[in-house]
Each structure stands twice: as C-alpha cells, then as structure tokens.
Amino acid sequence: MTLLRIEGLSVAYGDHVAVEGLDLELERGRVTAVVGESGSGKSTMAHAVIGLLPGTGRVLGGSIRLDGEELVGLPEKAWRSVRGRRIGFVPQDPGVALDPTKPVGRQVGEVLRVHGLPGGPARVVELLEAAGLPEAGSRAKQYPHELSGGMRQRVLIAMATAARPALLVADEPTSALDVTVQRRILDHLEHLADTTGTAILLVTHDLAVAGDRAHDTVVMSRGRVVESGPTERVLRDPADAYTRQLLADNLSTSRPAPRPPVEDGREVLLEVRELTKVFPVRGSGLRKRHRTAVDSVSFHVRRGETLGVVGESGSGKTTTARLVLGLERATSGSVRLGGTEITTAGRAELRQLHRRVQLVYQNPYASLNPRFTVRQILTEPLRNFGVTDGPTVAHLLDSVALPAGTADRKAGELSGGQRQRVAIARALSLDPELVVCDEPVSALDVTVQAQILDLLVRLQRERGLSYLFISHDLAVVRHVSDRVAVMRRGEVVETGPTEDVFTAARHPYTRSLLDAIPGLTEEEASWT
Numbered sequence: 001m002t003l004l005r006i007e008g009l010s011v012a013y014g015d016h017v018a019v020e021g022l023d024l025e026l027e028r029g030r031v032t033a034v035v036g037e038s039g040s041g042k043s044t045m046a047h048a049v050i051g052l053l054p055g056t057g058r059v060l061g062g063s064i065r066l067d068g069e070e071l072v073g074l075p076e077k078a079w080r081s082v083r084g085r086r087i088g089f090v091p092q093d094p095g096v097a098l099d100p101t102k103p104v105g106r107q108v109g110e111v112l113r114v115h116g117l118p119g120g121p122a123r124v125v126e127l128l129e130a131a132g133l134p135e136a137g138s139r140a141k142q143y144p145h146e147l148s149g150g151m152r153q154r155v156l157i158a159m160a161t162a163a164r165p166a167l168l169v170a171d172e173p174t175s176a177l178d179v180t181v182q183r184r185i186l187d188h189l190e191h192l193a194d195t196t197g198t199a200i201l202l203v204t205h206d207l208a209v210a211g212d213r214a215h216d217t218v219v220m221s222r223g224r225v226v227e228s229g230p231t232e233r234v235l236r237d238p239a240d241a242y243t244r245q246l247l248a249d250n251l252s253t254s255r256p257a258p259r260p261p262v263e264d265g266r267e268v269l270l271e272v273r274e275l276t277k278v279f280p281v282r283g284s285g286l287r288k289r290h291r292t293a294v295d296s297v298s299f300h301v302r303r304g305e306t307l308g309v310v311g312e313s314g315s316g317k318t319t320t321a322r323l324v325l326g327l328e329r330a331t332s333g334s335v336r337l338g339g340t341e342i343t344t345a346g347r348a349e350l351r352q353l354h355r356r357v358q359l360v361y362q363n364p365y366a367s368l369n370p371r372f373t374v375r376q377i378l379t380e381p382l383r384n385f386g387v388t389d390g391p392t393v394a395h396l397l398d399s400v401a402l403p404a405g406t407a408d409r410k411a412g413e414l415s416g417g418q419r420q421r422v423a424i425a426r427a428l429s430l431d432p433e434l435v436v437c438d439e440p441v442s443a444l445d446v447t448v449q450a451q452i453l454d455l456l457v458r459l460q461r462e463r464g465l466s467y468l469f470i471s472h473d474l475a476v477v478r479h480v481s482d483r484v485a486v487m488r489r490g491e492v493v494e495t496g497p498t499e500d501v502f503t504a505a506r507h508p509y510t511r512s513l514l515d516a517i518p519g520l521t522e523e524e525a526s527w528t
Contacts, residue, residue, distance in 0.1 A: 003028045003199045004049070004167055009062035011044050013055060018044040020223045022062070026167065028197040031190065033204055033214035033231065035246065037445045038416050041223040042203045043092070046171050049201065050089050051079050066167065085115045088160035092172040094152035095366070098144040104128075104155045105140025111162040119162075131158040132184040134314075146281075149362075150177045150313025150472075157185060164196055171203045175442055178312040178472035179516040186213050186518070205445035207250045208475075211235045212518035219243045249450040269466050270301040270324065270434055275333035275343075277319055293319045295490035296333070301434065304460065306467040308481030308498065310474060310513065316490040317470045321436050324468060325359055326350045337434065355385060358427035362439035364419035368411040374422055375407040381429045396425040400455060417448035424455065428463075436468045441476060453480055474517055478502055486510045 004026040011019040019041040026032050034042045047053050049064055051071060064071040066086065074082070083089065091097045099107055105124045112119035121140070128136035131154040144152055153173065160168060170189065174182040190213060192198045204210055210217050210231060217234040219227040219242065227240040238244050277294040294316045301307045309317050322328040324335055326342050335342040337357060345353060361367035368377055375393050382390045391399075393407050400421040411419055420440065427435055437456070441449040457480060459465060471477050477484060478498055485495040486507065494507040505511045 001028050002026070003067055004201070005063070005065045006045075006049070007063045007065075009045065009048060009064060010060040011041075011048050011053065011057060012060050013057050017060070018057070018223050019048070022220075022223075022225055024218060024225070024228075026199040026201060028166070028199050029193050030215040031193055031200040031202055031213055032216045032218065033202045033210035034218045034220060035204060035207055035210050036220035037246075037447050038205075039222075040220040042220050043171055044223075045220070046169050046201060046203050049167075049169055050083055050087055052083075052089075084111055084160075084165070085163050086166050088163065088165035088168045090153075090156050090160045090168070090170040090173040092175065093363075093365075094144070094149060094156050095363070097156055098152055100144050103141050103143055104147065104152075108140070108155065108158050108162060111159050115163050117163055124158075127158040127162050128155065130188055131155070131161070132181055132188065133158070148313045148318075150181055153177060154181070154185065157188070161188075161192060164192075165198065167199050167201065168192065169201045169203070172205065173202070174209065175205070178310075178315075179474060179513055179518070180312055182209070182518065183516045189213075205449075206518070207235065207246060207446060208518045219246070246446060249447040266302040266304065268300045269303045269338055270468065271334075271336045272300065272320075272324065273298050273334045273336075275320065275323055275335060276331045277316075277323060277328060278331045292490050294323065294330075297487075297490070297492050299485050299492060299495060301466050301468055303433070303466055304464045305483070306460065306469050306481045308477035308484045309468065309470045309487060310472065310477050310484060311487035312513075313472065314489075315487040317472075317487055318438055320487070321359075321438050321468065321470055325357060325436060326353060355430045356432055357434040357436065358430065358432040360420075360423050360427050360435060360437045360440045362442055364416050364423055364444075367423055368419055368426075370410065370412050373408055373410055374414075377411070377422060378407075378426055378429055381426060385430060387430065390429060390431075396429055399428065399459065400425045415448075416444050417451060420444065420448075420452055421455065424452075424459070428459065431463075432465070434466045434468065436470070438470045439472070440469075442471065442473060449476070456480060474502075474513060486513070 002025050006022060006024040009019055009022040010017060022045060036042050048059060051074060059072050098104065108124045108127055109119060124140055125136045128140060133139050133151060133154045139147065157173060174185055177185060189200055193200055202214060214231045216229065217231040218225055219234065219240065221242045227234055227238060227243050234243065235247065238247065275294055275297040278290050278292050281289045281291045297320055299307060311317050319328065323330050326345060330343045337353060340353060342353060378393050378396050394404050397404055397406055402418065402421050441452050444452060460467065469477065469480055481498045483496060484498050484501045485492050488509045494501060494510045501510060505514060
C-alpha cells in the first residue's frame with residue numbers, strides 16, 4: 001500500500017533548479033534508497049518531503065502526498081503534527097543537529113513529550129540501546145561534545161524513531177559510522193520496516209548499503225531520476241550509463257589492485273611506542289572517574305608508506321591522531337617524528353613540527369574558513385610560518401586538479417569534493433613529510449571518493465609522502481594502505497600488511513569487522 005506519493009516535484013534555490021519533475025512512490029514496510037552524486041538533488045528531495053528546505057529553497061511545482069494528505073503548501077503550524085510524529089528525520093551531520101547545551105537523553109525525551117507520548121528515563125535508555133548506543137544509561141547523561149561522531153548519529157536515530165513514525169527519512173544516516181555499528185543501525189531500521197510497517201526513504205551515496213538493504217532503488221543525476229526499480233535489477237543490470245559509472249566508482253564493489261610493497265629497509269618516519277591517553281569523565285558526587293581512550297598503542301610509519309588505522313567509533317583512532325599531531329598531551333608513551341619527540345615538545349618546538357606533519361580533516365564543509373577565498377586559505381599557512389619561497393597558489397591548485405579560477409572563489413561556492421581538494425592543497429602548502437588523514441572521504445559520494453583517493457595516491461608517489469590514514473570504511477582503507485592497524489577500545493589488536501589482514505585476519509574482532517561489510521557478493525566475500 002502506497003504511503004508517500006511524489007508527482008512532478010520541482011525544487012529551486014534562487015534561479016537554480018535542483019530537482020525537476022521527480023516522481024516517486026514509497027510503500028509501507030519497504031525501504032527505498034535514493035542514490036547519486038553530490039549535487040544530484042537527493043538531499044533536496046528529502047528536505048522537501050519534510051518541509052525543511054534550507055535557505056532560498058522553494059517548491060516550484062508538483063505534489064507530495066503522505067497517506068493521501070498534500071504536504072506541499074502545508075502551513076507551518078500543521079507541520080508540527082507531521083514532523084517527528086508521522087515523519088521522522090535523521091540528518092547527515094550530528095555535529096550541528098544536536099543541542100550542545102543539553103544532555104542527549106533529555107533531547108530524546110523531548111521528542112516524546114512534544115508529541116504527548118509516554119516515556120521516562122527507562123524509555124529513553126531503551127530507545128538509545130535500540131539505536132546501538134553502548135552504555136546507554138550513562139551516555140544519556142552526557143552532552144553531545146562528550147560523544148564521538150558515530151555515537152551522536154545514534155542519538156539522532158533514537159530521536160527520529162522515538163514516536164514510531166509511519167515514514168522515516170534518513171539522509172546519509174550511516175555515512176559517519178563504522179561497519180559494525182552501521183550493520184546494527186540498518187538492522188534496526190529494517191526491523192522497524194518489517195514489524196511496524198514504517199516506510200523508509202534512505203538517501204545514501206553508498207551503493208553497497210543500498211544493495212544490501214533497499215527493496216527499491218532510485219538513481220538521481222542533476223536533479224532528475226535517471227533510473228528506478230527493484231534494487232536487484234537496478235544494481236545488477238543497470239540500464240543507464242550513469243548508474244553503471246556509479247557502480248564502477250564504488251569501492252565496496254570493486255577489488256583494489258595490489259600496491260607495490262614498501263621496502264622493509266626504508267627509514268621509519270613516525271614511531272609510536274606505548275602511547276596512552278586517559279581522560280577524566282563525568283562522575284556522580286565527589287567521585288572521580290577516568291576513561292582510557294588510548295592504551296599502550298605502538299606502531300610505525302615508514303617514509304612513502306600509508307598506514308591505515310581502522311576500528312569502531314570510540315576505538316581511539318582520532319585520539320591517537322591528535323596525540324601524533326601534538327594536539328593532545330599523552331598521559332604516557334612516546335611519539336617520535338624523524339627522531340624528534342613530540343610528546344614532550346614545547347609550544348615553539350611543536351609549531352615547527354607542524355611544518356612537517358599536517359592534517360586533512362573529515363568534514364570539508366567545516367574545515368575551511370567560509371569568509372576566506374581559496375587563495376587566502378592556501379596562503380594562510382605560508383604567512384603564519386613566514387615562508388616566502390613556498391609554492392604558488394596556481395601550483396597548489398594544479399597539484400590537486402583544480403582550475404586556477406578556483407582561487408578567487410569562497411569555500412561555500414564549492415562542492416564537497418572541491419573543498420576537500422582545497423583542504424589537501426592547504427596541507428601540502430608547507431611541504432610536509434607526514435599527512436594525517438582523519439576520515440577524509442567519509443562525507444563524499446562514491447565518485448568523488450574515488451577521485452580524492454586517486455589524488456592522494458598520486459601525490460604520495462610524486463612527493464614521497466607518508467600517510468596515517470584513519471577511516472571506519474574498510475573498503476577505503478584497503479584501496480590506499482600498505483599496512484593496517486586495527487583498534488578496539490583504545491588498543492591495537494592486530495596489525496600487518498593490508499592483504500594479509502583482509503584475507504587472513506587473526507583476531508576475532510578484525511573478522512567481525514570484515515563480516516559486517518555490506519553488499520558483499522559471494523566472490524567478494526571470498527576475498528575476506
């Protein structure tokens with residue numbers, strides 16, 4: 001039975017038409033995935049369905065009917081009884097979607113109170129547990145900044161499903177999550193569809209997720225639907241050339257070519273020994289509690305080598321990266337970059353070390369100053385270090401395959417992939433020896449992911465760069481890494497050459513990560 005029917009929907013931002021003539025039907029109890037590149041219109045369509053188009057966005061024409069009720073033109077007062085109660089929404093970025101001034105449990109409870117639903121602390125904990133949040137009782141008392149990105153996303157899913165809505169719109173709900181948590185979240189959404197008849201509109205750039213979980217798939221390009229139908233038919237036998245290109249670019253459905261081995265005798269650039277970081281955490285009364293985020297971690301990175309670090313959200317990957325960069329002080333242990341100790345370096349010495357090691361952040365939308373032009377972004381590191389003989393802006397843009405005209409544009413005028421290229425160019429401006437990449441492609445669609453990863457590999461080959469590459473996406477790590485270190489609960493549980501880890505994993509936790517990769521065919525499963 002049809003729950004949502006969209007007919008002839010067109011949406012514009014100013015003079016730009018983002019969605020044109022879109023038709024779509026969702027049936028109760030079924031999952032429909034909408035896939036496509038960044039800018040294809042899939043998120044715009046999702047925001048139109050819940051009446052939350054950003055900025056100058058407006059519906060030019062068409063119809064959106066929920067259970068027969070027209071939503072286009074619905075007054076804001078009427079929307080209050082629709083959003084949250086009849087339509088749940090999981091946004092992509094948990095960093096901006098949660099109130100930083102309230103504990104997350106209170107925010108979940110507010111959804112129940114607003115819609116007059118029974119609930120209390122026990123119900124809140126139940127919802128958080130169902131969304132896959134570990135230690136839900138204690139986590140409910142914490143603020144968003146005290147949780148990892150993946151944990152915050154699970155809070156959003158708990159809020160979206162609290163009222164058991166008839167329709168759930170999920171905009172990239174698992175893009176920031178590791179594969180095991182991703183599986184639990186998708187299992188939960190699938191359970192909702194099966195047991196309550198909830199229809200799920202799943203917006204995703206991950207074709208493996210679509211292939212694994214969706215009954216139907218809609219492919220969008222440049223605001224239009226180019227292909228739709230049962231998922232198995234669309235992904236196994238695509239009729240449109242654009243769909244075939246998406247499948248070719250998807251790392252989860254393609255086996256990487258083996259990387260040439262890095263010689264064992266090559267000089268070690270980064271050496272980490274017995275690195276430990278303990279944080280104080282919120283406790284009751286006068287009792288102090290501590291959490292060990294990184295526990296006796298050891299590894300090394302040779303010159304010209306990529307070490308991939310994988311693990312679940314909260315495993316200590318990002319904290320380890322911050323310790324390597326000197327952005328956090330270690331409780332104990334050693335980090336040496338080319339023989340220079342980082343853990344005991346003073347402020348002036350750390351500043352000079354930052355010329356040799358640079359960071360590419362996860363989110364290209366938040367890591368660039370929106371008030372600066374690209375030219376100002378790229379020259380700022382040179383000015384800060386007083387470098388007068390550094391690379392020109394044109395050379396930096398050319399190195400990341402951006403046209404020279406990009407220099408006079410601001411970050412807000414660029415796509416996600418273009419912004420990440422600018423972030424990489426900025427990191428290269430000081431000619432570093434080591435680049436720490438913290439989830440550098442998790443916010444990007446599959447085609448742009450492939451382009452950015454190819455770019456990183458080319459730059460490594462041309463410049464002899466070393467990478468510490470942090471990611472929850474095992475397919476990405478397999479494509480770019482020479483060796484892999486697997487982290488769990490602050491410890492490195494397995495390390496070794498990439499293909500050895502993927503084809504003959506020794507630790508049960510590593511095998512559980514590999515088993516959770518979505519969308520594996522029988523042939524691909526044999527690789528692991």
